[in-house]
Amino acid sequence: MTIKHTIETALHECVDHGQFTDSMVEQFAAEPHWYGCPRCNFDKRHSSDDVVRSVGVTVHRARLMNERLLDAGIPLRFQTCSLDTWAADEDQDKLRAWHYATGYVDAFAENFPLGRSVMLLGQVGTGKTHLAAGILQQVIRHFAAQGLAGLYTTAGGIIRSIKDTFGNRERTESQVYADLIAPHLLVIDEVGVQHGTDFERTVLFEVINGRYEQMKPTIVVSNLGMADLRTCLGDRAVDRLRDKGGLVVLFRWASARGAV
Known part of the structure; x- marks a missing residue:
C-alpha cells in the first residue's frame, strides 16, 4: 500500500x-x-x-x-497563513480586506458556480499572499469532503512550465493548461513581476480564459494597480476576472516586512 x-x-x-x-x-x-x-x-x-x-x-x-x-502546493512559508492568523491591528483597511476574504469563503457555495474570481492588489509586504493562502486552505477545509481541489502557483511558475514543454515529448502545453484549469480554485501569485512580453501575456490569458470558460474561480495576486494589471494581463483577461461581480481588494498600507 x-x-x-x-x-x-x-x-x-x-x-x-x-x-x-x-x-x-x-x-x-x-x-x-x-x-x-x-x-x-x-x-x-x-x-x-x-x-x-x-x-x-x-x-x-x-x-x-x-x-x-x-x-494544493501552498509554499511552506505560507502554510500557517490562515484567515485566523491575519493581523488587522484595528486598521480599517486591513479589516476590510479580511472581511472580503472571509465573506468570499463563507459564500463560496454561491461564488463557485458563478466562477466569481478575486484580485488582491497592492504594494509588496502587505499580506496579499497571506490572505490568498488563507482563502485557498479555508475553502479546501470546508469543501474537501465534496471533492474540491485547489492549487497555488505563481505567474512565473506557469510560464516556466509552458517553456519546459518546448521540445519535450512527455508533456505538452495542452497538458500544462489542463492541469491549471482542473482545480476548482486556483491562486496565481506574483502577477506582474514578469517581463511583460506578448508571450507571457498570452500564456496567462490562456489560463485565465480557460478557467473562465469552465466557470472556475481564480484568485490573482499582484503588486500592480488595476491600470497596470490591465497592461500586464490585457483587458480581456481582467474583464473575465471582473465578470459576475469579481472582487477587487486593494492593499493600500505600508509593507510589514522588516518592521520592528
Missing part, C-alpha cells in the same frame, strides 16, 4: 496484525507522523462500535484533508 506524501517507510509490529510496512507521512503546517497499521485504520472505520467507528472516520477524513492541503 502506497501512502501519498510518504517521507520514509519502516517495518513496524502491530499487536493484532503482526508486521507491516509503516509510512511516515508529511503533514500540512505540522510535523510528519507515522501512518500506523493500515488494517487497524480500516477496521476502526468499519467497526460495529459507534464510538470506535466515529474515531476511525474522523482520523480518515483528517488524513484526506491533509492530502488535499498538501496537493
Whole structure:
C-alpha cells in the first residue's frame, strides 16, 4: 500500500496484525507522523462500535484533508497563513480586506458556480499572499469532503512550465493548461513581476480564459494597480476576472516586512 506524501517507510509490529510496512507521512503546517497499521485504520472505520467507528472516520477524513492541503502546493512559508492568523491591528483597511476574504469563503457555495474570481492588489509586504493562502486552505477545509481541489502557483511558475514543454515529448502545453484549469480554485501569485512580453501575456490569458470558460474561480495576486494589471494581463483577461461581480481588494498600507 502506497501512502501519498510518504517521507520514509519502516517495518513496524502491530499487536493484532503482526508486521507491516509503516509510512511516515508529511503533514500540512505540522510535523510528519507515522501512518500506523493500515488494517487497524480500516477496521476502526468499519467497526460495529459507534464510538470506535466515529474515531476511525474522523482520523480518515483528517488524513484526506491533509492530502488535499498538501496537493494544493501552498509554499511552506505560507502554510500557517490562515484567515485566523491575519493581523488587522484595528486598521480599517486591513479589516476590510479580511472581511472580503472571509465573506468570499463563507459564500463560496454561491461564488463557485458563478466562477466569481478575486484580485488582491497592492504594494509588496502587505499580506496579499497571506490572505490568498488563507482563502485557498479555508475553502479546501470546508469543501474537501465534496471533492474540491485547489492549487497555488505563481505567474512565473506557469510560464516556466509552458517553456519546459518546448521540445519535450512527455508533456505538452495542452497538458500544462489542463492541469491549471482542473482545480476548482486556483491562486496565481506574483502577477506582474514578469517581463511583460506578448508571450507571457498570452500564456496567462490562456489560463485565465480557460478557467473562465469552465466557470472556475481564480484568485490573482499582484503588486500592480488595476491600470497596470490591465497592461500586464490585457483587458480581456481582467474583464473575465471582473465578470459576475469579481472582487477587487486593494492593499493600500505600508509593507510589514522588516518592521520592528
